[in-house]
Amino acid sequence: MAKQLLLGNEAIAWGAIAAGVKVATAYPGTPSTEIFSTLAAQAKHYGFHAEWCVNEKVALEVAYGSAISGARTLVTMKQVGLNVAADPLLSGTYLGVKGGLVLVVADDPGPHSSQTEQDTRQFAGFAKVPVLDPSDPQEAMEMVIEAFDISEKYHLPVILRPTTRVCHVGQDVELPEITSRNSEVRFEKGGDWVIFPSVSLRKHGELLESLKALGQEFSTSRFNYREGQGEYAIACSGVSYHYVKEALHRLNIIDNTEILKISTPYPFPEELAAQYLKKHERLLVIEEQDPVLEDAMLRLAGKIGLHLHLSGKHDAMVPGTGELNVDLVTRAIANWSGNNIKTRQVPAKPELPLRRPILCAGCPHRASFYAIRKAAGKKSDTVFTGDIGCYTLGMMPPLSAVDTCLCMGAAITQAQGIGRAEPGRQTIAVLGDSTFFHSGITGVINAVYNQYPLTLVILDNSTTAMTGFQPHPGTGQTATGEIVAAIDLQKVLEGCGLTFIKTVDPVNLKEAVAAIKEALAYDGPAVIIMKRACINLPEVKGLAPVVINIEKCKDCGLCVTEIGCPALVMETGQKPQVLESCAGCGLCIEVCPFDAIQGGDY
Amino acid sequence: MDIIMCGVGGQGTVLTSRVVGEAAIKQGYEVRTSEIIGMAQREGPVVSQVRIGTKLHGPLIPDISADYLLGFELAEAVRNLDKLNGKGRALVNTHMVVPPTVYLGISNYPEEQLIDYLKEQTSGLILINANELAAQAGSSKAVSAVMLGAFATLCPDIDETMLLKELLARLPERVQEINTRAFRLGKEFVEGETR
Structure with missing residues (x-):
């Protein structure tokens, strides 16, 4: 099939369709929203059920019900949505699933559009849920298919954790083949679906056994690998993997570096990492948000008795907050490896207008x-x-x-x-x-x-x-x-x-x-x-812009300074002007003390 | 080839980046695009990054690396100029979207200084009033088409017919004629400037 430009979120949705998803649920939240929108648009064509739920807890519980009946189920949300859905997640992981249950939880380092920079890889470890960490849209699409297989093999929910720079990144992606899957869906009574203290204890033990086996399997996962060779050693995950490779090219040390890419931070692929750590006593870990790989490696080194010089977040070699990018990663690798990087001083800029997101005209x-x-x-x-x-x-x-x-x-x-x-x-x-x-x-x-x-x-x-x-x-x-x-x-x-x-x-x-x-x-x-309906809804027709009666206007400027509407402007010493973007809501008419604005809705 | 597209929410930078990206894929290139969506981007600053080539890495363009900067708004072009490399071409719409903070007295919009700065800092600058050309074509909303037409002339690596075709594929029937005209006006403007 020909390649096409797909957003990471679209690619994840197509991966789920290819995996034979039967039920999809979600509550919208940036940067995750378009995964479900894409699914909803295809639901009728491919014959699966898709619903926006009231909140993330509800979405996960509906999904969990479908999964224990044997259906392949996908639920999507943003990272803080997982806080809302924590209750069913932790219990559901003990009890397990029958049909594959994949949660796509989108993280937002930066944060661009979120309350926190919380790390879902960390949350997954706390909840004892396997987590996959894609580096780009193509990989995210392949991983969602793999996530369903893992979920069904180990009877566990699995989290796919893309970040903003996977969700909202476009890539030339090859769509997967979509084949119809016939799985038997029927809720069987008498299964282990009642959480109860004595059941929990037993299930907790089984869960630990499953995670141990899965951790071993992850050591040979095609998404985890060592790449290149040389004296430098850099471990990384997610989109940082691409930043690291580009930075190594820029610093001209790509041919003298061995990368370890870990896409399954939990359960940690200890065997793969142990071989790498035994070869490199000094290494750098580059990851966004929390030091998840870094901590896992420190634990592993302690467990197998290795002496390591490990750099990353704990020694502030890599920033502990915010989003990474090629420039930050290049600087971190340059500092750590003792290589220099050319920088150019940009001459001071003239004052730039302060531009913040604001409510739309007519909102x-x-x-x-x-x-x-x-x-x-x-x-x-x-x-x-x-x-x-x-x-x-x-x-x-x-x-x-x-x-x-x-x-x-x-x-x-x-x-x-x-x-x-x-x-x-x-x-x-x-x-x-x-x-x-x-x-x-x-x-x-x-x-x-x-x-x-x-x-x-x-x-x-x-x-x-x-x-x-x-x-x-x-x-x-x-x-x-x-x-x-x-x-x-x-x-x-x-x-x-x-x-x-x-x-x-x-x-x-x-x-x-x-x-x-x-x-x-x-x-x-x-x-x-x-x-009053949002001005941007397709069924809402904005009215003609309001008109300012220049004779009545006394240049007081209240229409501009009281409400801050982007469609009303006023240069010093001039009359206010109405821009094309005015939706004619007429709020300014109510504000004007001189009755100088006409038109509008009231 | 790295392209930075910047402007104000609602001006069409996202549409433009999709068009350029899809046209490049049709020519057999790898593509990465990146943008920030959400948090009520209307009237806020927006940046789209497009990377085209073979064996691409991440989606973000490093500082001083972009080959082209498409500024849909004057001040936003200056805000993102750090991304452009020394020999990069900047195509900047002189149309200003003055934010309410200026009218509220919280900030300033020094038009002349911004234009001077662009002239001093870029070797390959083209200033274009894309909103005016769009209006000439029949709709002030056809700014993306003007910018794409202008870009097509500046950048020989992406096929011009492919760009126009991908643009029209994303627009409703009734505005296709206007946008085709706007595309041509943008193209002719740059041809006139660079002749």
Whole structure:
């Protein structure tokens, strides 16, 4: 088959299809999202089931149910999603699986789009789950197929851990052959599927035996190998393998270096590594995130009584935080090997404009945050607890309406904690619709149960916007396009015991501000649903740009400085201008004190 | 061959990198592309890296190594100039996307200084008003097509017809004519500049 340009995420999806995946589940999260989107688009054609789940724990539990029935199952998430799914993972690894269960957990060193730089290889070791670490899209595709085989051979879930520079890297990839697989899928009663203390003890023992055998098998895995020869020794994994090879070329020592590439950090291929370590007393380990290979080698050296001079993260030869790249790796190898590298001093640049990601022109969240600030009072001391989504950007000036952001759903619960610690301190919790379904509901129930006077604003834009507009339970559409009954936020909240629930359009500023004020004054938990669809949804048609009436405009600049909309600009000493990108939401009309802006939705 | 494409979210750098990458694969080259997606990239700075050749390594271009820089926005071109090698060609759209921080008084956009810096620091600089050419072709959104047409003239290694074909394959029918015109305008502009 001809080669084509595939993103790592697309390649992983095609690998899963080739492996005969029967059920695929996921919750979106950068950089993992496109794996499942690709699968969902192919599900009908290849006859498998694909669903966006409410959160990662749910996704893994659904997947686990399918896997113990004998189906090949794939579940995808970003690294912090695995924290949410930790509970079923640890228990499920004890009990094991029947059909292959592969988790693709995408790490984000940098981090570019995440709360932490946590290392899933480390998590895999803690959970006692085998983990594969691909270096590029082609290898990721081959590894996902291998991961299914390993999972079925050892009856264990297996994690494939790509990083951002595998997920969002394009490569000329050869698609695998897709053959139909007929595996018998039937849940057999009477199997070992009930976790129970005495069962756990036995299963734990079996798990350790399996890992020991798999560690031995990994020593001969085609994904682990020694390459080249010479006096220098460098061990590496993941995308760092490519950085190392390029750096060695640049430093002109590629012909005098032996590389050890380890793609199975857990269980560690001790035999392969031991032979390498016996040959090289002095070596450098280059890996992103945590010193996983480095620690495994130090342990191994201790176990077999080797004396090593091992460099890496522990002696700060390799940076301990952030993403690696060719330049950083070249510098690390140059320092370690005593080779020099040419550098060029770039002359100082002129001042560059500060460009940060901001809410889009016409984004309904801008209106919501502006209303929240207005309702709280400009100089008020109200604490705004925020959450994960596009709306985290509400922290940016001039809106400055997000004081905290921790993890999915924490806006609601952190507000309660702040109010409990400091009684009388006003809080407003803000989170989106998809995040509410993911992990907001339990926090609301907690507030109702414990009688906390929560003021919660749910930004309902009818999508999961930040990760690329995925549907969720409130949208009435599934991953594969079926139209289903939408879960009604109002009814969910009523069911949780809320007695104050109001839905408003945030662009109708006066109504929105009044509703929040009312919620703040209400004696008991209260929720405002800010309902207005994301401006980027294909079914949302933006309106014509607003028009500024130059005669009425007094150049006060409030339309620009109050809301920070990218479609409104104003040069010093001139009238404000409306750019083409204006979606005509009309929030600026409400802001203008001189009634000088016309058009818009209101 | 290493190519850096930079601009502001929504300008089409990702589309352009796919087009160049796919065209190169059709010519039998290996390709690596890399970009950062997510965290509401609209209005934020975006960079796509494209590496084309044989026996490629990783997806990231080292500093001072890129052979071409396609700057879709003036300030972003300067921000990423460290990637370009001494003999590299820079094709820079003079169109400015001024971020709100400038209007809020938090930062500045010194247009003339930025252009002077580009002129001083690059030997093979071509300044092009791609937005204006796109508008001339029929839509200010056809900036990618203008940049691709201009790139096709600058870079003889990638087949021009293949670039246009791969671009059109990714666009809806109704905008194909406009984009074909925009591609030609970009191409002709660079031909005029380099003649």
